[in-house]
Amino acid sequence: MNGFIRHSSDADGQEHAAVRTFARPATARDRLASAAKLGTTAALLLALAGCAGAPASGGSPTAATTPATTTAPATSAPTAAAVSCPESPSQGPWGDVIADEQITDAFGSYCRTALDPDSAAAQFDAATVDLESLETYGFTLDEAEAAQSVALRYVAELGLDSSRLDDYSTADTVWFETVKESFTPSAQSYLSPLVESFGLRDSGVIMTQSLPSPLGRDGGPRATSTELAVDRIFAAPGLDRQTPVLVVSTTFSTAYSATDAAIVDAAIRDERGTSNLTEDSLRTTTPTLFDGNDDEGLLLTGGFNVGFGAGEMSRIEYVGTAWVLATGDQNLRVDAFEPEVEPSMRPPMRG
Numbered sequence: 534m535n536g537f538i539r540h541s542s543d544a545d546g547q548e549h550a551a552v553r554t555f556a557r558p559a560t561a562r563d564r565l566a567s568a569a570k571l572g573t574t575a576a577l578l579l580a581l582a583g584c585a586g587a588p589a590s591g592g593s594p595t596a597a598t599t600p601a602t603t604t605a606p607a608t609s610a611p612t613a614a615a616v617s618c619p620e621s622p623s624q625g626p627w628g629d630v631i632a633d634e635q636i637t638d639a640f641g642s643y644c645r646t647a648l649d650p651d652s653a654a655a656q657f658d659a660a661t662v663d664l665e666s667l668e669t670y671g672f673t674l675d676e677a678e679a680a681q682s683v684a685l686r687y688v689a690e691l692g693l694d695s696s697r698l699d700d701y702s703t704a705d706t707v708w709f710e711t712v713k714e715s716f717t718p719s720a721q722s723y724l725s726p727l728v729e730s731f732g733l734r735d736s737g738v739i740m741t742q743s744l745p746s747p748l749g750r751d752g753g754p755r756a757t758s759t760e761l762a763v764d765r766i767f768a769a770p771g772l773d774r775q776t777p778v779l780v781v782s783t784t785f786s787t788a789y790s791a792t793d794a795a796i797v798d799a800a801i802r803d804e805r806g807t808s809n810l811t812e813d814s815l816r817t818t819t820p821t822l823f824d825g826n827d828d829e830g831l832l833l834t835g836g837f838n839v840g841f842g843a844g845e846m847s848r849i850e851y852v853g854t855a856w857v858l859a860t861g862d863q864n865l866r867v868d869a870f871e872p873e874v875e876p877s878m879r880p881p882m883r884g
Contacts, residue, residue, distance in 0.1 A: 831861065
């Protein structure tokens, strides 16, 4: 039950699926052995809850006001190198992830990352498991451990580091088609129309659309640090309030390097149509974005809930997320998302 649908970029610029076990190759582990460690039903329930997203600067529009991106695929498709990213003095450690593959796209080259199986975050801790709820809904401790492995892989490798993290040239629906085998048939049937109507971000599937496009392309990871944790593992009724799901509730804190100009552009982009931020107002409220130092960066904090159906711990039945994107010093909130779901099913917020 440790299988996971691994995604890599093909010649058409899409992420295609291939089954991969949770164990990392020894060669990658050897290269990074000295690296230090740094400290749906939720999405499906959005359909019942009005698919509401919480904007960063006033207002509370529903996802229906935020259409999916429909632009054509990029003319220069991303390609993946056959080997893991090369080491250099400027690369690593990056928290709870390690180098996976070098990706080249229209913007340049970056290192795609994968969950570090030796990180503290990847270790199973039975203390995080609500045994009473598992017993009530017919799940086992072994299933909880298997679900955690797949959930953390999903969060690290797709939720926070997909090809669409900062490249919005591929339509939401087109991208989702390339990864849909990570989800059960029932999850696909619910998520596909949500993604078509509201987009990947506002359906809670992955982080996308709100970050600067592009982030850094210096050969290293787009995130300078990714810290993950399992908040709790519990069982609960699913979308139909009858079929049980096993939920792995995770938190994350991810730091991105970005120029001040890119942060300003992302802050005033105002896709949701609710912000009144302007360059002039930011010069007054956040003068450090105009000091020419480019040392603010961005910090994304939040959580993913990833759920699994009975007897199926390798494909996802449920996914939802809540997050806040702010400058590194927390002085400016760039964007935020929190689905309107039943409180016990709401993803936790880190920090």
